[in-house]
Amino acid sequence: MNKIDDILEGLKGQQPMIDDPEALTDRIMDSLPDLEPNQQEEDQQEDEGKARIVSFNWRWLAVAASILLIIGIGSTLWLKETPQPSVLADATITKPNPRDPQPTDLDTLEPRTSTPSTYVARKETLTTKPQKTAEPQVEVPQTQVSDHSNDHERADYLPLPTPDNEPQIHYAAVKSVVDTIYKDPARMDEFIAKMADFNEVEGILLDCTGGAPDSTVISKAYVFDDKEELNIFGRLLQVACWYDSKTPGYMLNFSHQQLFFTLKDMHKNQKYLWIAERIIGDRILLYCTHSPIETNVSSTCYQKYREQLTHSNLRSLPF
Amino acid sequence: MTQTERDIITRCQQGDKAAFRWVVQTHQRMIFSLALKMLCDEEEAKDMVQETFIRVWQRIRDLDQQKTIGTWIYTIASRLCIDKLRRTNRIVSMPDDQLALRRYASDNDNQRTLENREWVAIVKTIVEGLSEKQRLVFTLCQLEGLSSAEAEQITGFDAKQIKSNLFAARQTVRKRLKELGYE
Numbered sequence: 001m002n003k004i005d006d007i008l009e010g011l012k013g014q015q016p017m018i019d020d021p022e023a024l025t026d027r028i029m030d031s032l033p034d035l036e037p038n039q040q041e042e043d044q045q046e047d048e049g050k051a052r053i054v055s056f057n058w059r060w061l062a063v064a065a066s067i068l069l070i071i072g073i074g075s076t077l078w079l080k081e082t083p084q085p086s087v088l089a090d091a092t093i094t095k096p097n098p099r100d101p102q103p104t105d106l107d108t109l110e111p112r113t114s115t116p117s118t119y120v121a122r123k124e125t126l127t128t129k130p131q132k133t134a135e136p137q138v139e140v141p142q143t144q145v146s147d148h149s150n151d152h153e154r155a156d157y158l159p160l161p162t163p164d165n166e167p168q169i170h171y172a173a174v175k176s177v178v179d180t181i182y183k184d185p186a187r188m189d190e191f192i193a194k195m196a197d198f199n200e201v202e203g204i205l206l207d208c209t210g211g212a213p214d215s216t217v218i219s220k221a222y223v224f225d226d227k228e229e230l231n232i233f234g235r236l237l238q239v240a241c242w243y244d245s246k247t248p249g250y251m252l253n254f255s256h257q258q259l260f261f262t263l264k265d266m267h268k269n270q271k272y273l274w275i276a277e278r279i280i281g282d283r284i285l286l287y288c289t290h291s292p293i294e295t296n297v298s299s300t301c302y303q304k305y306r307e308q309l310t311h312s313n314l315r316s317l318p319f
Numbered sequence: 320m321t322q323t324e325r326d327i328i329t330r331c332q333q334g335d336k337a338a339f340r341w342v343v344q345t346h347q348r349m350i351f352s353l354a355l356k357m358l359c360d361e362e363e364a365k366d367m368v369q370e371t372f373i374r375v376w377q378r379i380r381d382l383d384q385q386k387t388i389g390t391w392i393y394t395i396a397s398r399l400c401i402d403k404l405r406r407t408n409r410i411v412s413m414p415d416d417q418l419a420l421r422r423y424a425s426d427n428d429n430q431r432t433l434e435n436r437e438w439v440a441i442v443k444t445i446v447e448g449l450s451e452k453q454r455l456v457f458t459l460c461q462l463e464g465l466s467s468a469e470a471e472q473i474t475g476f477d478a479k480q481i482k483s484n485l486f487a488a489r490q491t492v493r494k495r496l497k498e499l500g501y502e
Contacts, residue, residue: 007496024369025340
């Protein structure tokens with residue numbers, strides 16, 4: 001059997017013998033781990049472990065939920081005890097009814113410290129102190145302007161009205177969420193006030209109610225020097241162009257001599273009017289007024305003041 | 320798998336060691352044969368058989384009863400042998416081993432039952448120079464006499480891999496035997 005094929009064929013299929021198969025079997029059987037009980041135990045332990053984890057998680061979840069609940073209730077109560085006047089309250093309650101006395105002492109309110117998360121507090125303020133009906137008094141427009149300037153931005157994070165809060169919150173406070181073209185007309189007043197302040201021009205409050213005193217009608221006049229570097233007309237025009245022509249009450253007329261601009265704020269039920277006019281003495285008379293939309297504003301005061309400016313000694317005027 | 324085997328496996332899966340003893344007794348020689356031809360050491364082969372059945376016992380619940388338990392045990396043993404070969408030094412035949420082959424080749428009775436030490440010597444001589452894969456395929460197909468399909472199931476190789484490894488192994492063995500003076 002010297003042939004390779006014979007050798008390989010002879011080896012094929014032969015199995016070596018185990019000298020003591022029973023001993024090997026016993027050895028194997030003895031070395032087998034006791035799987036079944038251990039496995040069951042492991043399974044049980046695993047199940048118990050899972051159950052412990054689950055119960056542990058549930059326990060911690062319950063604790064966490066309780067803590068959050070306590071914090072929420074606590075902060076709500078605390079905020080209720082220490083109401084923080086907010087612009088929301090102001091913004092939403094100032095004009096619920098055009099016939100009601102309107103708050104005009106916005107500048108006497110505390111600074112805004114509210115954040116979106118304090119909406120509840122503001123809502124509480126709203127319900128507990130629904131009307132900040134201050135006594136009628138003349139306010140400084142620039143302060144009011146600044147107070148109104150962010151109203152629509154603040155309203156962005158307000159929830160949609162619910163049957164609970166709808167009667168108390170003015171629709172304007174929530175509708176601005178979907179009002180993409182809304183731009184607060186009061187920002188025009190804010191700009192004018194800042195420009196006057198920068199140029200050290202004092203605004204003169206005018207009484208344009210035409211009859212009984214009405215604190216809801218705010219009229220103010222500024223007299224700027226008609227200098228090229230001030231460029232009052234150009235700046236006013238720039239600000240006016242910031243508003244969309246679809247803004248309610250939008251009307252813009254201007255010429256070299258006069259700029260006439262009106263807007264309506266349907267959210268706050270306000271109408272605004274700005275008239276800038278070149279008058280003698282190289283001056284520009286800027287007249288700003290805003291009032292509830294339904295309120296009739298007389299132009300007599302403006303005409304009188306203009307007449308006074310053009311026929312009086314400039315030095316005698318209080319500016 | 321016969322119904323009897325299924326019943327036995329089911330009992331094993333339920334933790335019946337007596338049933339598993341039947342499995343060990345039925346397949347231990349087969350595994351010992353493979354291990355001895357792969358490892359070329361009788362004691363290591365016994366250890367390998369023991370380790371194989373411990374693994375089988377531990378994973379008996381994973382056994383798909385649609386498969387043959389013999390093939391499954393072979394698979395476990397093959398992998399353990401390959402792992403063992405990779406960890407150990409290369410097996411080199413000694414002159415005494417070649418003498419054992421010469422005695423076997425000179426015997427006219429090619430059906431003579433070889434002793435284990437003769438098996439070790441002969442296999443050491445003829446498989447020298449084979450890679451682990453070639454050695455496994457050669458052992459399964461040539462020495463154990465399994466079909467290529469069975470070798471595929473055991474090793475997980477495809478038919479092409481089995482064929483190529485077996486061809487290369489045979490070529491190497493022939494070359495080796497020719498060097499030793501065989502025709």
